[in-house]
Amino acid sequence: xxxxxxxxxxxxxxxxxxxxxxxxxxxxxxxxxxxxxxxxxxxxxxxxxxxxxxxxxxxxxxxxxxxxxxxxxxxxxxxxxxxxxxxxxxxxxxxxxxxxxxxxxxxxxxxxxxxxxxxxxxxxxxxxxxxxxxxxxxxxxxxxxxxxxxxxxxxxxxxxxxxxxxxxxxxxxxxxxxxxxxxxxxxxxxxxxxxxxxxxxxxxxxxxxxxxxxxxxxxxxxxxxxxxxxxxxxxxxxxxxxxxxxxxxxxxxxxxxxxxxxxxxxxxxxxxxxxxxxxxxxxxxxxxxxxxxxxxxxxx
Amino acid sequence: xxxxxxxxxxxxxxxxxxxxxxxxxxxxxxxxxxxxxxxxxxxxxxxxxxxxxxxxxxxxxxxxxxxxxxxxxxxxxxxxxxxxxxxxxxxxxxxxxxxxxxxxxxxxxxxxxxxxxxxxxxxxxxxxxxxxxxxxxxxxxxxxxxxxxxxxxxxxxxxxxxxxxxxxxxxxxx
Numbered sequence: 001x002x003x004x005x006x007x008x009x010x011x012x013x014x015x016x017x018x019x020x021x022x023x024x025x026x027x028x029x030x031x032x033x034x035x036x037x038x039x040x041x042x043x044x045x046x047x048x049x050x051x052x053x054x055x056x057x058x059x060x061x062x063x064x065x066x067x068x069x070x071x072x073x074x075x076x077x078x079x080x081x082x083x084x085x086x087x088x089x090x091x092x093x094x095x096x097x098x099x100x101x102x103x104x105x106x107x108x109x110x111x112x113x114x115x116x117x118x119x120x121x122x123x124x125x126x127x128x129x130x131x132x133x134x135x136x137x138x139x140x141x142x143x144x145x146x147x148x149x150x151x152x153x154x155x156x157x158x159x160x161x162x163x164x165x166x167x168x169x170x171x172x173x174x175x176x177x178x179x180x181x182x183x184x185x186x187x188x189x190x191x192x193x194x195x196x197x198x199x200x201x202x203x204x205x206x207x208x209x210x211x212x213x214x215x216x217x218x219x220x221x222x223x224x225x226x227x228x229x230x231x232x233x234x235x236x237x238x239x240x241x242x243x244x245x246x247x248x249x250x251x252x253x254x255x256x257x258x259x260x261x262x263x264x265x266x267x268x269x270x271x272x273x274x275x276x277x278x279x280x281x282x283x284x285x286x287x288x289x290x291x292x293x294x295x296x297x298x299x300x
Numbered sequence: 301x302x303x304x305x306x307x308x309x310x311x312x313x314x315x316x317x318x319x320x321x322x323x324x325x326x327x328x329x330x331x332x333x334x335x336x337x338x339x340x341x342x343x344x345x346x347x348x349x350x351x352x353x354x355x356x357x358x359x360x361x362x363x364x365x366x367x368x369x370x371x372x373x374x375x376x377x378x379x380x381x382x383x384x385x386x387x388x389x390x391x392x393x394x395x396x397x398x399x400x401x402x403x404x405x406x407x408x409x410x411x412x413x414x415x416x417x418x419x420x421x422x423x424x425x426x427x428x429x430x431x432x433x434x435x436x437x438x439x440x441x442x443x444x445x446x447x448x449x450x451x452x453x454x455x456x457x458x459x460x461x462x463x464x465x466x467x468x469x470x471x472x473x474x
């Protein structure tokens with residue numbers, strides 16, 4: 001058996017390992033901000049990626065279309081039965097909207113947590129090793145995207161921005177394992193609103209965990225969960241999902257609910273980033289750093 | 301022409317990996333299964349077995365850095381693992397027969413090794429709390445099945461491509 005490593009190689013290996021450990025710990029410390037060389041590499045790779053992503057998304061679109069075509073008959077039957085319901089609902093919504101606008105005019109309230117400017121973006125990549133639930137988008141800080149903004153699809157909330165470079169941005173999905181990831185949410189039924197925080201993802205059930213709900217408030221299976229807008233950065237009223245199970249938390253003080261996410265986290269290609277119109281502050285949707293609110297005015 | 305084909309294929313596979321991962325996780329019988337595409341490292345293992353270990357390690361280093369910066373923001377993880385896997389592949393192949401079937405099995409074993417090391421690392425820095433048995437069922441086994449299908453489909457193409465390159469290199473030295 002020949003010698004596996006010569007002395008020179010052994011030293012080289014050891015130095016390399018030490019260097020790598022230093023590099024790993026250095027880059028683990030600050031993952032929110034990309035340094036300049038990192039940004040340049042990210043933007044370059046992102047450019048290449050967006051070229052490759054285009055034909056790939058055409059193919060996905062085609063497959064989806066065929067898939068939808070096969071389901072058309074069943075879907076049509078189901079939709080027809082709901083159409084009548086929809087008509088009356090539409091009339092009611094219009095009525096309420098007009099009334100709401102009038103009332104708002106009356107009180108002179110212009111700012112609304114619900115309003116946001118949508119920024120359209122395409123998903124160009126997903127972290128292939130999937131240990132972290134991350135997406136990379138083809139728009140960055142040049143189009144006004146900032147860290148902690150909400151990311152949605154037509155079905156509902158999917159995550160928030162965790163890092164931006166000039167031409168790309170990174171989204172952390174709701175299905176993440178990260179314990180510092182919180183979204184301020186509200187469960188609304190006809191009678192009351194119960195506030196809580198989305199904290200964590202139960203991988204076994206494939207559902208989000210909504211914690212810290214006041215135990216005196218009624219929360220039922222089937223209730224819709226939306227963002228509350230009180231976390232500081234997210235707009236109000238974005239659908240997150242539906243309650244599937246209610247129980248008490250570990251200490252029995254507050255309620256805990258499992259929420260089936262409305263949006264599908266795989267097969268994402270087109271997303272919208274919500275830029276809230278009213279002032280944004282660094283609250284529970286952000287990093288929760290307790291920075292002074294008055295200095296961070298947000299952009300109008 | 302063949303000269304540029306080898307790095308070009310590597311770049312293409314690097315980009316394709318993430319396109320395929322957009323389809324994952326797959327839900328089947330109420331369970332989520334994660335398929336991790338490992339096209340690039342399989343290709344690099346083939347390179348280091350049939351072509352040149354040193355060059356494969358260089359490719360591994362470059363793509364490892366790109367992978368680290370673009371996807372995971374922990375520089376040094378894939379930067380170390382990719383060349384290391386290529387090194388092991390190049391080293392082992394001296395002692396075994398270079399039959400396509402054997403190298404296929406060898407590269408799959410190495411990819412499994414890569415996955416296990418990554419899992420242990422992410423457990424260590426508490427990015428994940430998935431225990432080993434769950435990791436085995438949810439990730440490793442589906443990943444290995446997907447990658448072996450891919451390798452069976454394309455392994456001979458890699459070999460053919462590398463042999464064409466080697467033939468060209470030999471011709472120019474004659």
